[in-house]
Amino acid sequence: MPLCLSSIFSSLFSSLSAIVLNFLLCFLKDDTSDSDLELSMVRHQPEGLDQLQAQTQFTRKELQSLYRGFKNECPSGLVDEETFKTIYSQFFPQGDATRYAHFLFNAFDIDRNGSIRFVDFVLGLSVLLRGSVTEKLRWAFNLYDINKDGYITKEEMLEIMTSIYDMMGRYTLPSVRDDSPFEHVEKFFQKMDRNRDGVVTIDEFIETCQKDENIMASMQLFENVI
């Protein structure tokens, strides 16, 4: 009888001490996590206005206005992928825009460091809004080419297409069938892939697009957005 009692006592004591030790450890750990938090709040300054003006085709005023909007949203000067996805998704509430936002993020994040700085942002916009048609087509090609190897494969195109259809959401007319993206990709490749090698190169892409009136017309669409 005293044996089992003492065993109860010892087990209770050990559990109590374990709890106390855990408590102390938690307090110690808390200090280190704080410092991690501090490191991530790095501020990034863009290059000077003159440099940006030289690099892009925006006027000074336009750059100023763009930066003000950018800085207002991202005071730290950097946009990470999650924030980017959140912002972009707000424009498409009925569908899921995260996948497409991911591709878009990669298209803007030229140096692939996981965050878009203002200079990346403004360079991308400069191409899209003030660039020549060829530059715009190049940008679009860059967007579709997920692994940036210079070729668009059917799989890459299918991913892009699926992400675009995802943004539509469920309620469409006619409703999006499961093979709608695939069919669309087939049509795209029929049009673009000249030599039927299963991939689309940049030259094929630009050549085909320049021959298509609709595409050329729609490229001019967003000239005066800013």
Add this chain to the structure above:
Amino acid sequence: MAAGVAAWLPFARAAAIGWMPVASTPMPIPPQDKRKAQDGFIILNVSGTKFQTWRTTLERYPDTLLGSTERDFFFHEETSEYFFDRDPDIFRHILNFYRTGKLHYPRQECISAYDEELAFFGIIPEIIGDCCYEEYKDRRRENAERLQDDEEMDMNNDVAPLNLTFREYLWRAFENPHTSTLALVFYYVTGFFIAISVMANVVETVPCGTLPNRSKEVSCGDRYALAFFCLDTACVMIFTVEYLLRLIAAPSRCKFMKSVMSVIDVVAIMPYYIGLVMTDNDQVSGAFVTLRVFRVFRIFKFSRHSAGLRILGYTLKSCASELGFLLFSLTMAIIIFATVMFYAEKGSTATKFTSIPAAFWYTIVTMTTLGYGDMVPKTIVGKVFGSICSLSGVLVIALPVPVIVSNFSRIYHQSQRAEKRRAQRKTRLARIRAAKIRGTNAYMRYKQNGLLIDALEEEAGKALVGKSASPPFESQHHHLLHCLEKTTNHEFVDEQTFQANCMEISVVNKSGSRTSSLSSSPHGLSSCCSRRHRKKSSFSLPSTNNQELSTIQIRERPVSNSRSSLNAKLDETVPLKCDEAYISPSMVRLSAPVATSSDDASTATTTYSQSNIVRVSAL
């Protein structure tokens, strides 16, 4: 983030170039951006304090005053700035809302003033950020309670209009004893009888000495059984009469019967009647004794007489969750420690810890630090756990108690404040009335002077009698009052004359005859004698400001849809909910002719698409 969504729209549109090469159909024509973003400054002059901001900042929220064309009404051409005659300190917060998208509530501002400013500038209070929302809501609630209190007081202090039915009169007398002397007398009499009844219950059980033919002591109740019975009967009769009167007078009998006080009344008088009905046999005497216990509930009838008791009850009700938590944690601890003590003491001889439920008693006594000493552990292990038990008991009980105490203190202070306000109100109203009298006296003088001047003018024919030296504002005001008098064919009088008139009229009314002078306005008769101080609620927000966020329709259209036509002629007022099937709108889309770049269509859609995005950002 909400404000910024609008700022990122150009980016989203530019990124749409990514869809162009894969599109299978031609793109729609974009809306013409007529208003090229004139990104200039706007100067807002608020009572002299100048605020400057970009035009685009203000236009982020086009459904507010500053973001819409409504601000043009405040444009001051000479200085080419927008002038607002409002509080600059509060305006600072409003402007910050445009800048950051978050509305903050400054703690040092009065809640009514803040709400008025928000209403003026067309901003919904629900947008207040999480950091300040709680504080704002608390202050709002306090203010609303205060207003409700004042209104209730107003209603209570009204002089009773003559045309109350007897039933309503009775109810008023019961609810508010200060209205008439009879009610006050009744109030005190019932209080007295409650006290008597409770004391009788108590004294009944006191031993009163022995009877001559018995050896043991009898209680006073048995000795003077008849006297106590008579006293009990009298009290119960009074209570019954009171209860029946209240029941008759209650405006809503069902609600009255469900209320706590009426339940207490019933419980207080039922035992007597049941006792009357039941015969004195052994089977039911046990139950009869139990019923007598319920007589002690009469003491709760005092809560009608004492505000403090009501506050205590209200506190306990509002702290129900903390009390529940206390109870739950205590139960858990009791069970744990009772089990441990039982097994710890199992070994020792002749122990009182015969079972776990028996150990409950020990645990409770120890945790509440009572320590009767009728059960004590004998083994060392038992003593160790017994000490842990008493230490933890102190902690477990000490934790929820401050919450309950602070709740009680808050409610108590609130009621104190209500009392103070009531006392201050009288002096305040007296002063306000004095100021009004001064005003009416000035008006009387003006009228007299005016009549005099008119008379003089008539006599002297435009004599050079100067008008009385009152400021132009006042004279215009007086002229206005005069016009009103002429319109309604009534005259303004001062208080004494009014009271005198009322006396006359009431005398005349009592005599039952209606003279011709009174027949002109029979309704005005009763209103003449009743000083209805309908206090206008100055704190009245337009109802639109209180709309829930859910009712803000998200007018969102699939901008990404390559088949959508940005210039589709959709009615602007059609709210498209996001989870609605798009069958109907897309039908409209397909049937609408593809519009050419006609100006009116594009402007309509421009504003539509602008309002489109703005709805999102208003969230």
